[in-house]
Amino acid sequence: MMQGSRRTLFRSHCPAFIPLILNILLSCPISASIMEPNDELCLCFHVTRRKVENYIRIERPQRVGQLAECYGAGTGCGWCRPFLQRLFDAAQGQAADELPSATDYAKGRTTYVREGGGTPPPGATPVGEE
Numbered sequence: 001m002m003q004g005s006r007r008t009l010f011r012s013h014c015p016a017f018i019p020l021i022l023n024i025l026l027s028c029p030i031s032a033s034i035m036e037p038n039d040e041l042c043l044c045f046h047v048t049r050r051k052v053e054n055y056i057r058i059e060r061p062q063r064v065g066q067l068a069e070c071y072g073a074g075t076g077c078g079w080c081r082p083f084l085q086r087l088f089d090a091a092q093g094q095a096a097d098e099l100p101s102a103t104d105y106a107k108g109r110t111t112y113v114r115e116g117g118g119t120p121p122p123g124a125t126p127v128g129e130e
């Protein structure tokens with residue numbers, strides 16, 4: 001039941017916010033560092049980059065939406081969905097940009113949430129100060 005509703009949420013909200021996420025990404029300063037394996041990729045459900053990459057490697061999802069089954073990744077505010085797509089694409093052998101540093105990533109999420117992109121669930125990593 002919960003898994004099904006997460007998948008539906010993932011599919012139904014993802015396309016609408018992609019332009020907003022892209023605008024925020026383009027306005028963020030890019031630092032030289034990248035997201036480390038133990039950094040949280042889904043700040044809403046505390047799912048690390050390592051967990052997602054291991055899920056992709058072991059479970060071999062056929063669609064990016066199946067990553068919601070990895071501890072709910074992508075089913076909160078929606079900020080991480082394009083980044084989940086990047087990891088999914090990279091695992092499929094497609095060229096994908098590297099993920100930003102954890103600091104830049106969290107700042108981008110703050111902007112995204114404050115501009116109405118989504119609402120983090122209770123217990124999520126808090127939206128920070130800018």
Ligand code: FES
Pocket residue numbers: 041042043044045073074075076077078079080081109120
């Ligand atoms: S950061 Fe993943 S859903 Fe909010």
